[in-house]
Amino acid sequence: MAKIVVTGATGTIGNAVCRHLLEQGDEPVALTRDTAAAVSRLPPGVQAHAWRQPLTEPAPAAVLDGAQAVIHLLGEPISQRWTPAVKQRIRDSRVRSTRMLVQAISELPDDRRPKVLVSQSATGYYGDRGAEELDERATPGEDFLAGVVREWEEEAARAEPYCRVALMRTGVVLSASGGALAKMLPFFRAGIGGPVAGGHQYVPWVHIDDVAGAMLHCMEDGAATGPVNLTAPEPVDNAHFSRALGRALHRPALLPVPAPALKLLYGEMSVIVTTGQRAVPKRLAELGFRFAHPQIAPALEEVLTQR
Ligand SMILES: NC(=O)c1ccc[n+]([C@@H]2O[C@H](COP(=O)([O-])OP(=O)(O)OC[C@H]3O[C@@H](n4cnc5c(N)ncnc54)[C@H](OP(=O)(O)O)[C@@H]3O)[C@@H](O)[C@H]2O)c1
Structure with missing residues (x-):
């Protein structure tokens, strides 16, 4: 039974990671800003x-x-209107917390340090790249999120003198309990979902169980270092994704959602759905990770049955 420290354990991904750790007999320990509030948000036993x-x-x-x-996941939610103050929190919660975490790791005696830091990152690293296939060697993008992710990864990489570091470039996580899918569901259920902004942008989707599974795989595999795309092996474009979601819900998904309407509603933040990345999990394939949910239609069906 190994002690595994998890930041952001109260969140959607952190919860799944903790459950997987408990299932395999490890001891997840959560770091949270508010221990009283965390009790009801953590799986029992954490x-x-x-x-x-x-x-x-x-x-x-x-x-x-x-x-x-250490599995480091915490971060201010991205899907909210990006006022200047929110943008600062989105950046600082990731960049500065990672610096504070690495500082603490560096100050531990050699033989008491964690062997590995599995640090969350995101496919937002690549920016808006159309249909270009992106493995981990692709260059970074230039928009706001790409800048944040770059700085976030740079801070995590500072732990390399002290422990192995894996940077999980996670895509759009499919979970019924939070994240992008949970936000889309009411619209699709009401029959008013459909392709967004023309539907050609890629959705680097990944099932929540595979997110937790791949994080644990990278935690255990000494060969997992540096950036790792954590996205399903078959990325689809937004039009395909919308059709698959409509089918899974037995609802029409034909109503196009134009980019200007989203911009009006959500401001600059709308780029998280109007742009995308065709990221491919090259490193995970090399590391021998097997996805439980490699295809979009069954992955969506499975997530929807979890509700
Ligand atoms: N969900 C996705 O599709 C997705 C995709 C790619 C990357 N990611 C990244 O993965 C990480 C976890 O995602 P998630 O969906 O599980 O997030 P989440 O459900 O929003 O949870 C994140 C956790 O971070 C902590 N937190 C929130 N705001 C904070 C702030 N301003 N300062 C410090 N801590 C803060 C909270 O923990 P406490 O309240 O307990 O402190 C919260 O439970 C995030 O960094 C996210 O950007 C997510």
């Missing part, structure tokens, strides 16, 4: 410890001490 100010305080040494691994 201990919560306080890291109240992750932007300004090093992560608590006593919790990291002797941990086998």
Whole structure:
């Protein structure tokens, strides 16, 4: 039974990661800003410890001490209107918390440090790239999110002198309990969902179970270092994705959603659905990771039965 420290454990991905860790007999330990609130948001059996100010305080040494691994997921939600203050929080929660985490790891004695830091990243690293196939060697994009992800990865990579570092460039996570799909469902259920902004942009989707599975795979496999695309092996464009979701819900998905309407509603944040990346999981294939849900239609069916 290994102690695994998880930041952002109260969130959608963190919850799934903790459940998978418990299933395989590990001991997930959550770091959270609010231990009282965390109790109801964590799977039973996960201990919560306080890291109240992750932007300004090093992560608590006593919790990291002797941990086998750290899985670092916390971050201000992306899908909200991007006011200047929100943009600052989106960046700082990732970049500064990672700096504070790496500082704490660096200050531990050699033999008490985690062996690996599995640090969350995102396919947003690549920016808006049309139908270009993107493996981990592709160059970064230039928009706001690409800049944030680049800085976030740079901070995590500073842990390399102290432990192995895997940077999980995660795509659009399919989970019924949170994230993009949970937000789309009411529209599609009401029959008013459809292809967004022409539907040609790629959706680098990935099933939540594969997200947790691949994170644990990279935690355990000593060959997993550097960037790892965490996206299903068959990315689809937005039109295909919308049709598959409509079919899974037995609803029409024909109503096009124009980009200007989304921009009006959500401002600059709308780029997260009007643009996309055709990311492919080259490193995960090399590492021998087997996706439980490689195809979009059955993956959606499966997620929808979890509700
Ligand atoms: N869901 C996706 O499709 C997706 C795709 C690619 C990448 N990601 C990234 O993966 C990470 C986890 O995603 P998720 O969907 O599980 O997120 P989530 O459900 O929103 O949870 C994130 C957790 O981060 C902590 N947090 C939120 N705002 C914070 C802030 N301003 N400062 C410090 N901590 C904060 C919260 O934990 P406490 O309240 O317990 O402190 C929260 O439970 C995020 O960084 C996200 O950007 C997600």
